[in-house]
Amino acid sequence: xxSIYKYILRIADDSLxxxxxxxxxxxxxxxxxxxxxLTNIALDLIGQATSLYEYAAIVGGEGKTADxxxxxxxxxxxxxxxxxxxxxxxxxxxxxRQWFFDSFRVLFYEALLTSTDQQLxxxxxxxxxxxxxxxxxxxxxxxxxxxxxxxxxxxxxxSLNYLHRYTEELFFMDEVDADVIAQxxxxxxxxxxxxxxxxxxxxxxxxxxxxPTNNWKQVGGRVGKHSEHLGHILSELQYMQRxxxxxxW
Amino acid sequence: xxxxxxxxxxxxxxxxxxxxxxxxGSLHAPDAEMAVSNARDLYTRRSEGVSIWVVESSQVFANxxxxxxxxxxxxxxxxxxxxxxxxVPEGIEHM
Amino acid sequence: MKEINxxxxxxxxxxxxxxxxxxxxxxxxxxxxxxTLIRQISQHAHSEIIGMLPEGNWITRAxxxxxxxxxxxKVQDEAGHGQYLYSAMETLGESRDKSMADLISGKAKYxxxxxxxxxxxxxxxxxGWLVDGAAIMNQVALCxxxxxxxxxxxxxxxxxxxxxQRQGFEIMCTLMxxxxxxxxxxxxxxxxFWWPALMMFGPSDADxxxxxxxxxxKVKRHTNDELRQSFINATVPQAELxxxxxxxxxxxxxEAKGGYDFGPIDWEEFRQVISGNGPCNAERISARKNAExxxxxxxxxxxxxxxxxxxxxxx
Numbered sequence: 001x002x003s004i005y006k007y008i009l010r011i012a013d014d015s016l017x018x019x020x021x022x023x024x025x026x027x028x029x030x031x032x033x034x035x036x037x038l039t040n041i042a043l044d045l046i047g048q049a050t051s052l053y054e055y056a057a058i059v060g061g062e063g064k065t066a067d068x069x070x071x072x073x074x075x076x077x078x079x080x081x082x083x084x085x086x087x088x089x090x091x092x093x094x095x096x097r098q099w100f101f102d103s104f105r106v107l108f109y110e111a112l113l114t115s116t117d118q119q120l121x122x123x124x125x126x127x128x129x130x131x132x133x134x135x136x137x138x139x140x141x142x143x144x145x146x147x148x149x150x151x152x153x154x155x156x157x158x159s160l161n162y163l164h165r166y167t168e169e170l171f172f173m174d175e176v177d178a179d180v181i182a183q184x185x186x187x188x189x190x191x192x193x194x195x196x197x198x199x200x201x202x203x204x205x206x207x208x209x210x211x212p213t214n215n216w217k218q219v220g221g222r223v224g225k226h227s228e229h230l231g232h233i234l235s236e237l238q239y240m241q242r243x244x245x246x247x248x249w
Numbered sequence: 250x251x252x253x254x255x256x257x258x259x260x261x262x263x264x265x266x267x268x269x270x271x272x273x274g275s276l277h278a279p280d281a282e283m284a285v286s287n288a289r290d291l292y293t294r295r296s297e298g299v300s301i302w303v304v305e306s307s308q309v310f311a312n313x314x315x316x317x318x319x320x321x322x323x324x325x326x327x328x329x330x331x332x333x334x335x336x337v338p339e340g341i342e343h344m
Numbered sequence: 345m346k347e348i349n350x351x352x353x354x355x356x357x358x359x360x361x362x363x364x365x366x367x368x369x370x371x372x373x374x375x376x377x378x379x380t381l382i383r384q385i386s387q388h389a390h391s392e393i394i395g396m397l398p399e400g401n402w403i404t405r406a407x408x409x410x411x412x413x414x415x416x417x418k419v420q421d422e423a424g425h426g427q428y429l430y431s432a433m434e435t436l437g438e439s440r441d442k443s444m445a446d447l448i449s450g451k452a453k454y455x456x457x458x459x460x461x462x463x464x465x466x467x468x469x470x471x472g473w474l475v476d477g478a479a480i481m482n483q484v485a486l487c488x489x490x491x492x493x494x495x496x497x498x499x500x501x502x503x504x505x506x507x508x509q510r511q512g513f514e515i516m517c518t519l520m521x522x523x524x525x526x527x528x529x530x531x532x533x534x535x536x537f538w539w540p541a542l543m544m545f546g547p548s549d550a551d552x553x554x555x556x557x558x559x560x561x562k563v564k565r566h567t568n569d570e571l572r573q574s575f576i577n578a579t580v581p582q583a584e585l586x587x588x589x590x591x592x593x594x595x596x597x598x599e600a601k602g603g604y605d606f607g608p609i610d611w612e613e614f615r616q617v618i619s620g621n622g623p624c625n626a627e628r629i630s631a632r633k634n635a636e637x638x639x640x641x642x643x644x645x646x647x648x649x650x651x652x653x654x655x656x657x658x659x
Binding site: 275283291295311 | 368370371372420421424427428431434439440441496497500504643644646647649650653
Binding site: 024026027028030031035039040042046049050070071090091144149151152155236240241248 | 400639
């Protein structure tokens with residue numbers, strides 16, 4: 001039970017924190033058309049987080065609600081990957097972060113479709129459709145920025161170089177994963193890695209971009225050791241629930 | 250340097266299978282793929298569509314409204330093109 | 345083609361207006377009609393785009409998942425509505441870029457209400473309920489405006505906006521059913537937003553410079569004062585029902601006119617805010633400018649890519 005609970009929270013936290021990051025951009029996008037697109041992605045992610053927290057609340061069995069889980073845990077209790085908490089930066093950074101994440105997420109949800117946990121499989125089926133569109137969108141933009149102007153190429157390449165250190169963590173696995181994989185519930189991320197690498201490479205080729213050769217990796221999010229950014233995200237996210245405890249909104 | 254503006258595209262949506270695409274409005278996009286993508290996000294937020302066409306606005310040709318009388322009035326007097334023009338005897342059905 | 349003189353064209357135009365036949369983009373129209381429409385539609389579009397900012401201010405702090413999703417969807421709708429309106433404006437031969445440049449330079453106006461800050465979560469409720477409520481009053485009337493593309497944009501917008509006011513009122517209801525601190529928060533928001541919401545309908549008819557001509561052309565279908573009165577009549581009972589007090593000691597039902605009498609509006613405040621001296625004018629414009637400036641290299645990149653691709657196809 002404990003492993004499944006933790007496992008669902010990891011997926012949920014990734015969605016929530018990235019959705020929260022994207023929602024900071026609402027009203028500030030590089031074109032009004034893109035504002036709408038980014039907001040759509042944010043909405044999908046918040047929706048996925050909601051379904052997952054609702055399910056985690058049931059599995060957890062402690063009488064907590066989805067909102068309790070989303071808004072009332074401490075910083076070290078969030079288990080999203082470091083990638084999703086990185087700042088929006090310029091549009092190149094936002095797109096690069098989204099694209100790394102989407103490339104992983106599409107494969108992850110595809111694999112989760114066959115989970116023996118009916119609820120997770122159902123959430124994966126719904127989320128996969130959304131995520132495929134996110135991936136298409138972020139790939140299209142990565143290609144345009146990479147193969148656009150000299151300036152856009154330089155900017156987005158710099159973003160890839162910066163974010164690459166956080167991508168290995170997408171494939172992080174520990175005893176939580178081992179446990180859910182053994183039950184046929186979870187996804188063996190190791191098996192996804194080569195497909196991911198290939199998927200990434202195909203788009204990079206079109207975008208005339210490349211991954212940095214420096215392979216220094218950052219991990220820690222999955223066990224609650226975050227970058228300094230998460231605390232600030234949470235202080236906004238949790239503001240109302242912390243300032244006015246135990247109220248209905 | 251002033252930036253070139255993204256061109257304008259006209260958007261046509263098929264609201265459900267079996268119906269024609271219908272003009273719903275326009276939007277800006279750098280190219281056709283992005284125009285379809287933007288149209289999806291802008292014009293189908295509430296499940297309004299199952300298929301999208303986009304056409305660059307500069308590619309649409311229209312008649313001059315000043316010519317509308319010679320273009321469209323002559324057909325108004327050709328009432329024999331409508332079934333109601335013809336007399337059918339009482340008792341005839343399915344015609 | 346037969347030479348038609350100006351007055352004949354003008355007569356045909358007037359005849360269409362009189363018969364409630366919509367004017368379409370390529371139809372002949374008086375230059376002043378075109379200019380009036382460009383001014384009104386662009387102001388309306390700018391209001392949608394600038395209007396994203398005060399509400400966007402609370403998306404990252406929305407109190408729960410449901411409210412966060414709803415607020416995101418609502419602010420996103422406003423971006424969409426801005427786009428519908430800019431598109432309608434562009435059918436009149438005015439480019440969105442020029443219009444946006446006028447907004448950033450301070451030349452173009454937008455609804456004064458968005459220059460007020462959103463200071464608490466209750467403000468999100470008050471904005472949805474009062475500001476969208478006032479906007480809808482105006483917009484429903486505009487669905488019958490004489491210019492076809494504008495009327496069609498308004499129909500679409502009204503359909504989509506019907507949830508905006510409800511979600512705002514729902515926030516207010518929840519607050520009024522909540523704790524003392526929540527009720528005070530709600531009342532405080534109404535105190536701050538009531539009068540600015542009434543100002544949204546614009547100067548009173550006696551002082552409105554554009555009104556009569558716009559009414560004659562059926563660009564506007566009701567006067568500012570008529571719409572303001574309808575809004576007050578509709579809103580006061582809603583406030584009473586959930587226990588909110590309208591901050592106007594002169595507010596009183598007038599049986600004879602079948603509507604509420606209300607106190608004097610501070611038009612000096614309105615003039616100050618509309619001419620750039622409101623609490624948030626500078627922030628709103630600078631946020632819009634930043635988005636435009638920061639997006640420039642992105643828009644250029646997409647253009648460059650499109651050119652490369654079409655060159656590749658051609659070769």
